[in-house]
Amino acid sequence: MKTSVQQINNLTIGFQSQKGQQISILKNINTTINKGETVGIVGESGSGKSTLALAMMGYVKHGLFTISGECMFHSNNLLEMNNKELENIRGRKIAMIPQNAGQSLTPNLKIGYQIDEALKLHTDLKKTDRDNKISELLNKVRLPSPETMAQRYPHELSGGQQQRVAVAMALAGSPELLLLDEPTTGLDVTTQAHVLELLNLIAKDTGTSMVYVSHDLGAIAQVSDRVIVMYSGEIVLDGPVRSILKNPIHPYTFGLLKSIPKLTLPGLPNSMSGSQPQPGSIKEGCSFYDRCEFADKNCKINSPELEYINDLNTHVRCFRHKELINQNELNSQTVKSIENKILKNEILDLSNVSISYAKQKFIEQLINKIEDKNPTVKDIDININKGETLALVGESGSGKSTILKSIAGLLKTKDGIIKFEKDKELSSDLRKRDPKFLRAIQLIFQNPDESLNPNHTVEEIVAQPLKLYFGLKGHELKEKIINVLDKVRLGEFYITRYPRQLSGGEKQRVAVARAFAAKPDIILCDEVTSALDVSVQAAVLNLLQELKEDFGTTYIFVSHDLAVVRAISDRVAVLYQGRLCEIGPSKNVYKFPSHPYTEVLLGAVLEPDPDIKPKLVAEDIVEEKPPENGCSFQGRCPRILGDICKNEVPPWQTTENGNSIRCHIKIDDLKNQQTLN
């Protein structure tokens, strides 16, 4: 018999609408967290994941209230405790690691001091015991040399190390239950894999129960024993991780899994249509009805209950789950392999481009030069042909956005030349650039909340390039706006909306529409799907691909997600610290032999499958600056040869697959080493 740590019974949480109605955002939640168990909670943004996690420590956000139900921690209802009682539980028995916990450490206090504060608050230990405990905790989260680490300030640690400190602080009170809200979102792939590994170790070491909230099924697959899938405030599926991810018997989970691009199955995944209903808008029937491929008449009128399936030890909320059992369609997932028409004509040519963020000294301003021996981006040589999709990959800080900004003219280059259509040199000063080249190169950004003016309607947003470049007015302008919106599958009625009245996916479509309205030759996409839910991501990727096929647009596609890149690109360039490591056709870059850095990146990719574990080959340290001499990757390279890597810039070598690798190790040796593991 398993002992439960927390039991949630019939929990409904909601708010009072302006018209005085009660609107639930968590509906009738029933579940149990057992001792020593790690439970993953997944769902799209707005599905109620965080509200549920907060309720698990007796916290209901301002404006929300408990409509019914209870949240039992052992035999006490957390939702009925007063503040004093909760204080004794929070941090001591139940701890929480919020999103970006690592980044929110107090900047001017030493790590050791901050952990000590947590210990003072959550334990009754004496000073000497606390000092020992600090070392013990730092050891537990696998930080090297705890004594020196305790003396450091947060900014002296990498993102991954900061996150480890946050975990150490949460463990200070030896909690029975640890709640983690998107703990690895925003971290680099390699760092993320390391943090997940750490959480697994801690679960094993301490027997702490964990609740892991994330939208990322890849991360969930790596840490969870059990997975709860939420949709529109309801639990729709709850069961062991393997059964949920390998044989999902709820159409939503099924669709979600199918919309994730995977390295094991390259190509553009199908997207799930529609978006989650607004809270309170579902009056009758199944809340997934509008988007469900399996729906029938019954689903429209009746709401399914959460039903227990004995064979699978799974709870499911769907009338037709039986038809999904043994549907092995997941394996025969249909993806669209992309086949771009790439013309022979070169459209963009970067030769020897270096970019520096160093401040120009006065003299340098006069002669319009920057003296920086070690610029952020150095010696980038890339040709892009018309119609191609070139991807730039690398961890954050590797210079991907910096390169895009220079191409767009937003950042001056230090050295090198950027040419458009073979012979037209692009001025690196935006104001000196010919307007027709400005029109030819358009940008799409990561976060549509930032890239769309919140005070403009969709009409005004899309009108900008049309007015600026084509001087359209009045009736003609309006017609064109509607026409462009139609291309991104947004109906005419959207034109009067403001960005805040759109969902994440719709906002990104508006951003895409604005870029295409300029009739550009090249579109620079900077992490355009990173801020989106997976189902929406697939839809936006498919849209971008269709538009490209219609208009023959060239894309430079920046992403840190290797599976997304694999799905959409013809060619991949791998960057480390602003230096190129490897470049070649994507189908080959993903095959060994690879550059040692590519190998590290590929190893860290998280597949939504608990049986495919990431390979952690290199440390997750982060370097502040690129090294001055030798190979850019020397600081972290697991295959480093020695002095030659530190002193000499490695040569370009070409593999039999046709991709170019910049490394001192001979291709044949790399092949032998990399096929070994």
Add this chain to the structure above:
Amino acid sequence: MKNKKEKQKNTFQKILEVIKTMASKPSGLIGLTILIFHVILAITSPLYVPYDYKAIDPSLMLNPPSSEFWFGTDSLGRDVFTRTILGGRTALTVTFFGSLIALLWGGSLGIFCGLVGGKIDDVVMRIIDAFLSIPWILAMLLIVSLLGTTTLVLIPALGFFYGKGIVRVARAATHDVIAKDFIVSARARGHSNISIIWNEILPNVRDAIMVEGAMRWSWMLLGFSSLSFLGFGVSPPTPDWGLMISNARGLMSFAYWAVLAPIVGLSSLIIGINLTADAFAKALGIDRSTKAPV
């Protein structure tokens, strides 16, 4: 054409909505009511004043309130009620236009500083800070004694001194917006600076600047009345609350009525503007940092 009309309708609807939200809270409703009352009073009072505001009659000196003179008479025998309902007109007019000027120059300079950043921004802000450290009333006295106390001097002078705070707010708001990707996007498209300021920045900083302007209005009103009190604002015999308070303050112990009425007039207007500005900020969802002057 149709487009423009639609837009006007939209703006009108938005304003209506803001006012509705403001009036939905008791404090906002009270503020709006007081303010509107004062504005209507200032516009219409000449139509129904019972007496001539400058008619001096020594025989009626310092009469207490009566059915004939509701608020009594002052030391020159003038009707206090007449003078009180007329006494806010100059103050309201001068400070309203003064605030507009403050908004205009403070807002433009603030946006400019926020936009260019770097050295120029530093230098301008230093100068502003230096100005802020001069006691404004001294500077005002200097200006007024050099150029006289006509409204044509007072409006721009007050507008100048009360614009400094607006510069800060406009600059900070611009700084917040300027790093956003939609500005980067507009620059990359090749829009001119003017177009970026007008289309991208202004709509996003407008609310913050207007709230600050409304706040400054009540400060300015207090400042203007202080000037009148000191004899540098409105010149007699024009009725003005600050001046009335100043003239009658020595007689407070035995003729309270001559002071009380203008005090109530002035403070109710300031409170009214304050409550309105507060509700305005709340309705627009802005966190106000500036504290009210009273």
